[in-house]
Amino acid sequence: MYVFENPVLQRELLVNLRTKRAFVLLAVYQLLLATVVVAAWPSDQRLDLTSNPPSATKLVNLFFLGQYVIASLMAPSFAAGTIAGEKERKTYEMLLASPLRPGAIIIGKVVASLTHIGMLIIGSLPIIVLCLPLGGVSVYEVLAAYLGLIISVVLFGAIGVMASSYFPRTSSALVVSYLAILPLVIGACLFWASMASEGDLRLKISAIVFPAFGLTAVILMGAAAAGRMLYPPDVGSEGKEVIDLEREAEEAVGLVIQPDQFPDRLFAPPRKDEMMADGANPVYDKELHSEIFSQGTLMLRLVIQISILLAIPMMGVFLFFQQQHAAWFGVYVIVFNMLVGPSFLASSITNERERQTLDLLLTTPLSPVQILWGKFVVRFRISFVLTSFLMWPLILGAALNTSFWSNGLTVLGMFLIIAAVCLVNCVIALACSLFSRKSSIALLTTYAVLLMLYVAPPAVSTLTRTLEMSAPVIAQADWTGVASPFSALFALPLNEEIAPENPEVNAGKLHIVIGYFVFSATLVMAITAAMVLRLRVRQGLSDG
Structure with a gap:
């Protein structure tokens, strides 16, 4: 058997x-x-x-x-x-x-x-x-x-x-x-x-x-x-457990999310006790108060605890002992957002399909921009706040390590790159959710797209250097890094105080950094236009 x-x-x-x-x-x-x-x-x-x-x-x-x-x-x-x-x-x-x-x-x-x-x-x-x-x-x-x-x-x-x-x-x-x-x-x-x-x-x-x-x-x-x-604890309504957040907080082991206290209220708003204001976006209100935490906070608690546990040793290594490799801490933050951010956005539209409520949403007087904005802002807010928790060690390391004081623009560049990653990841995930029929397919498609954009360019560049190809081929491979935040992080310059006797790291490659921001802005605008057009046409969006 x-x-x-x-x-x-x-x-x-x-x-x-x-x-x-x-x-x-x-x-x-x-x-x-x-x-x-x-x-x-x-x-x-x-x-x-x-x-x-x-x-x-x-x-x-x-x-x-x-x-x-x-x-x-x-x-x-x-x-x-x-x-x-x-x-x-x-x-x-x-x-x-x-x-x-x-x-x-x-x-x-x-x-x-x-x-x-x-x-x-x-x-x-x-x-x-x-x-x-x-x-x-x-x-x-x-x-x-x-x-x-x-x-x-x-x-x-x-x-x-x-x-x-x-x-x-x-x-x-x-x-x-x-x-x-x-x-x-x-x-x-x-x-x-x-x-x-x-x-x-x-x-x-x-x-x-x-x-x-x-x-x-x-x-x-x-x-x-x-x-x-x-002994299944989640059997009740077709295998779905009705979660009482207050009881869950009392029984939780380790981290406890308290929506009425800072900073938890930034991503876990307190229970609503008043009517929705006139002119408010109902999609935003519904997503904020009932959609995200309808299945409890176990996933969020695990994500926060695991990420912080991994961030502490990485902060010590890359921001204090080997500060010339500080970009690797930024790589960890970006990988975290790649894994966590799409999980909120990739199910935003497909959940409506799976619950067979998408047709009802499309027949409301809400415009495509209002629907997309209401779903995007709430989920992007949670993704960005969770990622910001990992940016505090970067602030702490840059403040305590005097070597970073003369590299303020580089540290600012790392923050801007991470913020751009949060935006791009969420926009791509929302688009995959709009063009897919199942949440699992939308999430895997998002991961595949992000891997191609972020990992392929530095992999090609590293491979050309490993195989000792000609300088023109290496230069062409480096230009593909404008699509990858990883390449942009390692293209930020560091002075001799952090990376002595390393001219390539000291000089940096500002054209890659600027190219990444231009590419990201263009990509976000193009995907947003495609999503608005898709909702306006509405062909093929029916639940059936």
């Missing part, structure tokens, strides 16, 4: 593996990895295969790190909707009423959600086999790397399933899963890159230590998710 005769597993496998998306994803995944290998293939006409050329080692490490990051991004997207999706489809109670044991349900969900990713990982074996004759890495290191990759995917999938059992929405489970996985991915990548010279030690840790801890964590999280299904 747990594996071979598990109806949940059989049904999920049939649904997931017979879709067109499965074949398209497999083809794209293989093409992406093959492109990385071809681009990084050594250009030497003759290689000395007996001396383990550094170019071959660099190629294999790049391949594994690239595959690890891609798999870690994909695993939560498959697992976070396994149980939350049942709640959204209103089949959660039917699943609990079946004769299946909770453990069998969890095993079926985890195995089914990760089978597709397992196929992608196995399908990459022929590509890495082509790299083995170049040297630089042994067969045992390849096997250990694949073992660590598979264990990591299982661990990330278990995190996604456990988060899915706690939240009624896939978007909330996905955001919490990514925040929990983020430090694990960073730590694993740093470990693999820093231990490149210690082949035997890296092999032992990857093959013995990491699998033991990883599988133990998987078992514990699976047991917690099964226990939650055995």
